[in-house]
Amino acid sequence: xxxxxxxxxxxxxxxxxxxxxxxxxxxxxxxxKEKLAxxxxxxxxxxxxxxxxxxxxxxxxxxxxxxxxGMSLGGMYAYFKNKEELxxxxxxxxxxxxxxxxxxxxxxxxxPDEALEIAIRSHLYLSEVLQPWFFFSYMETRFFHVAxxxxxxxxxxxxxxxxxxxxxxxxxxxxxxxxxxxxxxxAIKALLxxxxxxxxxxxxxxxxxxAYAAFVISMIRAYGAGKFEGGSS
Amino acid sequence: xxxxxxxxxxxxxxxxxxxxxxxxxxxxxxxxKEKLAxxxxxxxxxxxxxxxxxxxxxxxxxxxxxxxxGMSLGGMYAYFKNKEELxxxxxxxxxxxxxxxxxxxxxxxxxPDEALEIAIRSHLYLSEVLQPWFFFSYMETRFFHVAxxxxxxxxxxxxxxxxxxxxxxxxxxxxxxxxxxxxxxxAIKALLxxxxxxxxxxxxxxxxxxAYAAFVISMIRAYGAGKFEGGSS
DNA sequence: GTCTATACAACGATAGAC
DNA sequence: GTCTATCGTTGTATAGAC
Numbered sequence: 001x002x003x004x005x006x007x008x009x010x011x012x013x014x015x016x017x018x019x020x021x022x023x024x025x026x027x028x029x030x031x032x033k034e035k036l037a038x039x040x041x042x043x044x045x046x047x048x049x050x051x052x053x054x055x056x057x058x059x060x061x062x063x064x065x066x067x068x069x070g071m072s073l074g075g076m077y078a079y080f081k082n083k084e085e086l087x088x089x090x091x092x093x094x095x096x097x098x099x100x101x102x103x104x105x106x107x108x109x110x111x112p113d114e115a116l117e118i119a120i121r122s123h124l125y126l127s128e129v130l131q132p133w134f135f136f137s138y139m140e141t142r143f144f145h146v147a148x149x150x151x152x153x154x155x156x157x158x159x160x161x162x163x164x165x166x167x168x169x170x171x172x173x174x175x176x177x178x179x180x181x182x183x184x185x186x187a188i189k190a191l192l193x194x195x196x197x198x199x200x201x202x203x204x205x206x207x208x209x210x211a212y213a214a215f216v217i218s219m220i221r222a223y224g225a226g227k228f229e230g231g232s233s
Numbered sequence: 234x235x236x237x238x239x240x241x242x243x244x245x246x247x248x249x250x251x252x253x254x255x256x257x258x259x260x261x262x263x264x265x266k267e268k269l270a271x272x273x274x275x276x277x278x279x280x281x282x283x284x285x286x287x288x289x290x291x292x293x294x295x296x297x298x299x300x301x302x303g304m305s306l307g308g309m310y311a312y313f314k315n316k317e318e319l320x321x322x323x324x325x326x327x328x329x330x331x332x333x334x335x336x337x338x339x340x341x342x343x344x345p346d347e348a349l350e351i352a353i354r355s356h357l358y359l360s361e362v363l364q365p366w367f368f369f370s371y372m373e374t375r376f377f378h379v380a381x382x383x384x385x386x387x388x389x390x391x392x393x394x395x396x397x398x399x400x401x402x403x404x405x406x407x408x409x410x411x412x413x414x415x416x417x418x419x420a421i422k423a424l425l426x427x428x429x430x431x432x433x434x435x436x437x438x439x440x441x442x443x444a445y446a447a448f449v450i451s452m453i454r455a456y457g458a459g460k461f462e463g464g465s466s
Numbered sequence: 467g468t469c470t471a472t473a474c475a476a477c478g479a480t481a482g483a484c
Numbered sequence: 485g486t487c488t489a490t491c492g493t494t495g496t497a498t499a500g501a502c
């Protein structure tokens with residue numbers, strides 16, 4: 001599968017995400033007209049990602065934010081009760097999307113070899129489509145582990161567990177020959193994160209997502225997970 | 234080489250670093266007694282790393298900071314002229330250390346295979362000793378590329394270039410068989426960064442630096458860089 | 467529903483006593 | 485050299501006009 005096919009299949013848009021957020025908490029939002037509310041949420045979210053990914057969420061002032069999306073300060077407060085709620089709103093949504101898309105792509109796939117490739121490709125393509133979201137989520141989540149460390153750690157380990165499970169299944173089935181599935185799962189995750197954290201670098205080198213996906217897959221296969229011939233199914 | 238041997242050989246201490254910083258800019262620091270100045274700089278730097286790695290540099294107030302290191306707000310301003318100077322001071326020093334240690338460890342090493350292993354181990358051990366520094370540098374540097382993107386990008390690519398050069402040398406010498414040295418170099422860097430960015434994870438799993446180093450090395454070797462037997466020299 | 471105006475707290479930074 | 489006290493600014497958040 002390539003990026004284009006993935007996009008058509010999953011169809012994750014900012015608007016769809018915002019509508020979902022709105023519906024899931026319509027009670028606590030002052031605005032009652034769904035169409036209007038969603039339109040403004042899209043503006044707010046996009047502006048937040050743009051500004052926060054430039055200077056950091058905390059450094060971004062709400063004055064900056066409402067200027068960026070052409071609203072007034074008071075008007076914006078109809079959509080969240082304080083700045084922190086805006087943060088958690090975006091973060092939780094990001095996590096929910098990852099979970100849904102990943103499990104959706106993987107249902108019904110039995111062969112560990114195939115599952116591994118699909119999981120890697122899906123995650124890369126998803127982070128390609130929603131790069132600002134992934135970048136934001138990664139950067140702002142970091143500040144939590146040290147202080148609290150609950151859902152943030154869970155989020156980090158969630159994706160990793162997907163890969164860990166596939167690898168263990170492959171080892172049990174005799175398809176893979178790796179001695180440390182957990183370490184390999186961690187390595188896969190690190191490689192996937194590099195893609196969306198340093199997209200500027202890969203873009204500058206004109207490396208496509210598909211090429212990067214093929215590279216990661218071949219690297220893991222070379223280490224012992226799957227056929228050495230590699231595949232580009 | 235293991236961590237202990239590395240520590241004895243390089244001897245990078247916070248104090249040595251702070252003395253160096255002090256000397257390099259003694260003119261712009263109000264304090265004239267070196268011993269005192271260095272002692273306070275150590276306190277300030279350690280406190281900054283602690284607090285900034287918890288909540289982010291921008292979210293850390295200077296009041297928090299001076300409380301943490303037992304000084305007064307006014308007293309602290311003798312050591313830097315504003316908050317941003319404190320940031321760049323720490324960042325630039327971090328980069329300088331990496332450059333010095335890495336090139337020091339690699340001088341005189343000819344065999345690409347050996348150089349690759351030493352480079353990986355040195356970087357991991359260094360980031361183990363100065364983990365807060367690395368974490369801080371990574372996190373706070375990120376906010377620059379998008380906005381400006383000068384020294385920050387250079388810093389990111391500097392370490393990567395070390396690995397890229399070794400890999401290319403190995404390919405030219407016929408020791409490695411990899412088609413994309415730049416991608417492999419990027420992957421190595423991503424794996425090294427994962428170590429200091431998520432040390433909590435690896436600590437929880439009781440994975441030592443040495444074990445992680447051996448894993449990374451064997452992974453790269455399996456992909457085509459060096460002997461498949463692996464080595465733990 | 468969205469705006470302007472404003473309250474109030476917290477911040478970085480400085481001046482001047484000791 | 486370090487402290488306390490304070491200035492001016494900027495931030496989040498709310499109240500009330502439209």
